[in-house]
Amino acid sequence: MSTGPAPGFGRAKKALGQHFLHEQAYIERIVDAVSPRPGDRVVEIGPGQGALTLPLLRRHGALTVIEFDRDLIAPLTRAAAGDGELEVIHRDVLEVDFTALAGDGPPLRVVGNLPYNISSPILFHMIDHSAAIADMHFMLQKEVVERMAAAPGSREYGRLSVMLQAACLVMPLFEVPPQAFRPPPKVDSAVVRLAPRPAGEAGIDDPARFAAVVRAAFGQRRKTLRNALSGLCGPEHFEAAGVDPGSRAERLSLEEFVRLSNASATG
Numbered sequence: 001m002s003t004g005p006a007p008g009f010g011r012a013k014k015a016l017g018q019h020f021l022h023e024q025a026y027i028e029r030i031v032d033a034v035s036p037r038p039g040d041r042v043v044e045i046g047p048g049q050g051a052l053t054l055p056l057l058r059r060h061g062a063l064t065v066i067e068f069d070r071d072l073i074a075p076l077t078r079a080a081a082g083d084g085e086l087e088v089i090h091r092d093v094l095e096v097d098f099t100a101l102a103g104d105g106p107p108l109r110v111v112g113n114l115p116y117n118i119s120s121p122i123l124f125h126m127i128d129h130s131a132a133i134a135d136m137h138f139m140l141q142k143e144v145v146e147r148m149a150a151a152p153g154s155r156e157y158g159r160l161s162v163m164l165q166a167a168c169l170v171m172p173l174f175e176v177p178p179q180a181f182r183p184p185p186k187v188d189s190a191v192v193r194l195a196p197r198p199a200g201e202a203g204i205d206d207p208a209r210f211a212a213v214v215r216a217a218f219g220q221r222r223k224t225l226r227n228a229l230s231g232l233c234g235p236e237h238f239e240a241a242g243v244d245p246g247s248r249a250e251r252l253s254l255e256e257f258v259r260l261s262n263a264s265a266t267g
């Protein structure tokens with residue numbers, strides 16, 4: 001299998017997490033999972049050489065893409081000519097204000113085979129803008145998708161699971177093997193759908209407080225909650241929340257984290 005550049009494009013850049021999808025069957029499955037409908041505003045993160053961009057554009061007629069690698073932009077624009085209306089934003093996705101991008105229009109449908117080296121920061125960034133997003137379809141490291149969807153008590157359960165599940169419904173869709181990419185990554189991949197929950201649905205009174213409690217609890221996951229949260233939650237807060245202070249973060253459900261952070265936020 002060739003790992004050289006596609007015609008018109010340079011070599012893949014490792015530092016930018018460039019692993020380009022080339023297996024048609026997986027490309028079609030992702031585009032089918034998104035199934036853009038008339039009027040949808042579709043935004044792709046990291047279009048690369050256009051593996052998803054071109055089929056999405058042909059199907060939907062319009063697409064906004066966010067790409068950091070300047071070298072990819074001219075060949076991508078050329079490749080897309082005649083396929084539809086392509087808006088290219090040349091920027092680091094972590095600096096894109098998705099709320100402003102959505103503006104007064106419909107909430108965004110975001111798609112991306114993400115650069116794996118910065119997938120967690122991207123996911124946290126998207127959570128911050130989830131009110132402006134209708135749904136997201138992301139290709140990620142399989143292990144990251146397992147962490148996102150993990151249930152309390154499992155080895156994979158952690159801060160990413162709690163923070164994402166507080167903000168979104170997390171639906172793992174299917175796995176993708178390394179050979180589907182050029183060059184192949186060293187890990188298995190998976191596609192996940194994220195559907196932001198309506199504002200307030202998780203019942204969190206103070207999002208900053210909730211984030212601080214979750215961060216501290218998993219920052220020292222081997223300690224009991226009493227110790228890990230000593231600066232944030234006292235015995236009265238555990239009692240008010242109905243949470244055992246002798247338990248550990250990995251055992252606590254999302255609802256228990258919400259109750260504990262709400263109890264500690266109110267005094």
Ligand code: SAM
Pocket residue numbers: 016017018019020021022045046047048049050051052066067068069072091092093094112113114115116118
């Ligand atoms: N979508 C293409 C595909 O499926 O073949 C490329 C996917 S590749 C895994 C990740 C893409 O994200 C690359 O095009 C890379 O240049 C781009 N990228 C990396 N870091 C980025 C960043 N901070 N902001 C925007 N794009 C980035």
